[in-house]
Amino acid sequence: MDHDAGRRPVDEHQGVARDAVLAHLRTDRRATRVLLASWLSEAAALAVERRTLSADAVAAIDLPGFDNSQMDGYAVRAADLANATPSDPVELPVGAPVPAGTQPPPLAPGTAAPVMTGAPIPDGADAVIKIEEADPPAFPEPGMAATVRFSAPVAPGTFVRRAGSDVAAGDVVVPAGTRLGPAQLGVLVAAGVSEVEVAEPPHVLLISTGSELVAAGESLGPAQLYDANGAALTAALAEVGCRVTHRVVPDDPAALRSVLAEAPDDVALVVTSGGVSAGAYEVVRQTLTDAWFGHVAVQPGGPQGLGTITLGSPTATRDVPLVAFPGNPVSVLVSFELFLRAVLAEATGAVPAHRPRGRAPLAEAIDSPEQLHQVRRGRLDADGRVEMVGGPGSHLLAHLAMATLLVHVPPGVAHLDAGDDVDYWEIR
Numbered sequence: 001m002d003h004d005a006g007r008r009p010v011d012e013h014q015g016v017a018r019d020a021v022l023a024h025l026r027t028d029r030r031a032t033r034v035l036l037a038s039w040l041s042e043a044a045a046l047a048v049e050r051r052t053l054s055a056d057a058v059a060a061i062d063l064p065g066f067d068n069s070q071m072d073g074y075a076v077r078a079a080d081l082a083n084a085t086p087s088d089p090v091e092l093p094v095g096a097p098v099p100a101g102t103q104p105p106p107l108a109p110g111t112a113a114p115v116m117t118g119a120p121i122p123d124g125a126d127a128v129i130k131i132e133e134a135d136p137p138a139f140p141e142p143g144m145a146a147t148v149r150f151s152a153p154v155a156p157g158t159f160v161r162r163a164g165s166d167v168a169a170g171d172v173v174v175p176a177g178t179r180l181g182p183a184q185l186g187v188l189v190a191a192g193v194s195e196v197e198v199a200e201p202p203h204v205l206l207i208s209t210g211s212e213l214v215a216a217g218e219s220l221g222p223a224q225l226y227d228a229n230g231a232a233l234t235a236a237l238a239e240v241g242c243r244v245t246h247r248v249v250p251d252d253p254a255a256l257r258s259v260l261a262e263a264p265d266d267v268a269l270v271v272t273s274g275g276v277s278a279g280a281y282e283v284v285r286q287t288l289t290d291a292w293f294g295h296v297a298v299q300p301g302g303p304q305g306l307g308t309i310t311l312g313s314p315t316a317t318r319d320v321p322l323v324a325f326p327g328n329p330v331s332v333l334v335s336f337e338l339f340l341r342a343v344l345a346e347a348t349g350a351v352p353a354h355r356p357r358g359r360a361p362l363a364e365a366i367d368s369p370e371q372l373h374q375v376r377r378g379r380l381d382a383d384g385r386v387e388m389v390g391g392p393g394s395h396l397l398a399h400l401a402m403a404t405l406l407v408h409v410p411p412g413v414a415h416l417d418a419g420d421d422v423d424y425w426e427i428r
């Protein structure tokens with residue numbers, strides 16, 4: 001049998017993964033109400049930050065909340081200055097100053113009141129003259145009787161920020177579907193919104209498989225290695241707005257089955273690493289026999305699994321999508337980029353679905369297996385050319401950690417020369 005004829009093209013696998021995961025997440029998204037004050041006081045950023053509003057947030061108060069001054073200057077009645085000219089300025093007695101945070105008395109006709117930026121415009125005043133344009137161009141000592149001269153008329157409304165000019169009470173201030181970032185959280189608080197409804201992050205059960213694995217921080221025996229994939233995928237999943245429960249299981253079907261039986265109720269997706277190839281101890285492939293396992297025409301990350309998995313005890317089961325990645329750490333992260341990241345980003349709205357993409361000439365010649373879509377790690381050199389960071393090996397995680405680009409060499413290409421253009425995704 002021709003081995004390569006059985007490989008699934010990358011775009012086909014992307015489509016199958018997308019359909020399986022997205023269909024489930026679309027029907028499974030729950031919403032929850034979050035108190036903004038408790039979020040702020042506990043700094044529990046994950047409770048709202050980057051999450052998507054599932055209902056419109058309505059302003060409780062006008063923004064600005066009251067007419068206020070855009071400048072340090074004098075609040076005046078524009079009509080009082082109608083006849084002011086440089087040769088015949090209008091001279092007005094100075095009223096009580098208005099600092100921020102105080103409610104001023106109405107402005108007596110024929111007077112000017114010092115007003116500070118952001119402080120309320122006194123009733124009756126309809127314009128602010130910048131202090132620099134007054135004569136004298138400085139405020140009098142508080143409590144001292146003084147007058148001020150103005151040498152030009154002013155249009156009503158000048159340097160007055162109207163109440164409600166940013167958003168009016170009762171209007172939608174942040175619409176449903178918006179990702180909550182700094183500006184959105186700021187305006188929700190400013191507009192007096194106390195509670196918002198956000199989509200729950202999808203809960204992902206992440207399982208690192210391998211009898212050789214040791215959790216971070218524990219001591220390492222002979223032939224053991226640290227669970228890099230658990231850390232890498234936890235971070236990758238969190239970045240796209242997922243909540244992660246992580247388990248490590250040895251290459252033992254009973255151990256894997258028990259983790260699945262004890263999965264938290266709200267798990268919406270299972271992601272595994274390792275145990276999908278054709279070797280002898282392939283726990284995922286040997287245990288989850290209902291799923292599809294095969295080869296995708298990609299390097300790294302060829303062996304893949306995809307399907308539906310049953311969680312829970314025999315009396316209370318539920319089916320969720322399974323995405324099974326191979327074990328090598330670079331394969332894992334490249335697989336995540338190709339097959340899962342955009343799907344989850346689309347479901348959560350936490351980050352843009354696609355990595356920024358570009359095309360630039362190679363700084364060096366590279367070879368690629370002709371029948372495979374090869375993904376290399378690279379970065380831009382000082383001349384804007386794409387140089388490789390490390391070789392194609394799927395174990396070179398330190399090199400991936402130093403790279404800024406995933407470089408795509410499509411199927412059908414066996415060799416590229418320095419100067420040939422390549423497509424890349426920016427991964428940092």
Ligand code: AMP
Pocket residue numbers: 208209210212213225226227228229230273274275276277279326327328329
């Ligand atoms: P597998 O796909 O299970 O055969 O794993 C392929 C390679 O990846 C083996 O060398 C494993 O030791 C390594 N590997 C598997 N899982 C992990 C992990 N969680 N962290 C680091 N390396 C891993």
Ligand code: MG
Pocket residue numbers: 209210211251274275281327
């Ligand atoms: Mg393994």
